[in-house]
Amino acid sequence: MAAAGALLFVMSASAVAAQGIPFDRIELRTEKLAPNIYTLTGSPDVDPGHPEAAGGRIGLLVGPDGVVMVDAQYAPLSDKVLAAIRRISPALIRVLIDTHEHPDHTGGNPNFARQGAVIFAREETREELLRPLPAAVGAAASGTDPARLPVVTYGLGSSVKLHLDGETIDLIPLRAAHTGGDTMVRFETADVIMIGDFYRNYGYPFFDPGNGGSLQGVLDAVDLTLKLAGPDTVLVPGHGSIIHRSDLVPYRLMILDVRGRVQAMIDQGKTLKEVLAAKPTAPYDAKIPGALAPLPAGFGNSADRFVSLVYAQLKPAS
Ligand SMILES: [Zn+2]
DSSP states (O other): OOOHHHHHHHHHHHHHHHOOOGGGGGGGGEEEETTEEEEEEEEEESOOTTSSSSOOOEEEETTTTOEEEHHHOGGGGHHHHHHHTTTTTEEEEEEEEEESOOOHHHTHHHHHHTTOOOEEEHHHHHHHHHHHHHHOGGGGGGGSOGGGOOOOEEEESSSSSEEEEEEEEEEEOOOOSSSOEEEEEEEETEEEEEEETTTOOSSSOOOOGGGGGHHHHHHHHHHHHHHOOOOOOOOESSSSSEEEEEEEHHHHHHHHHHHHHHHHHTTTOOOHHHHTTTTTTTHHHHTSSTTBBBBBTTOOOHHHHHHHHHHHHHHHHO
């Protein structure tokens, strides 16, 4: 069990490895998704943990009532994020919603709180943000600035609704998916959902059991999104390209297939090493960009990380 513990630690560290990112080389690309909804996405090939686009994607609702932000990127990018927002709207940044606690989504929290934003997040996310940050986070986020903490928190159960800029914004809590404190953010009128990180299309799914994430929660989040989304709903993941409902169907089947293969090998008494050697993701590796790209912490690749996480979730404690 000690080896498995060490492995999980390395995997958690790889979730937040931000040291050594050349933040000065990251630019933000603005994309318009609806008349008053935009996203800001980081440059490719700069962030070793996210080669497809640096950091986590930001969502913006703009209008006469002020700006609503979804996620806040790494702290050193706040000036560039603010400049990008100001090119869209001069209005007060009124609300910042954290989809989950990871530093590539919350690092900028204190800087936008100081701009006047009230931070909304799950109670679990606030608790996770109160824990000391791993050294690997470096300058990407502060673990001590009190302004990083959400001001309005909520638990599982019914959605929190915000009524601003002619939109109804639903903060939809997810049970233990990518982390223990995930929120999906739905803009009802625009038919756009910022789904967070339980889905990704660069590399395999990642969930963070060290911060309350779980494989079953990822599957439940996929199922909930399949229920909420229509065929034309724009689904915006925290990383990777923007998708639609139809993209979630093969994603779900892939997770179930890999889970089934790993479970069968556990039933045969196979060790994690043997399961990794059997390459249970092989049928998908060629189709998923970044599937076999190395992870920054030196722990294998995205496929190995996914298989290791699935194994740890399914293996009965001995
Ligand atoms: Zn994340």
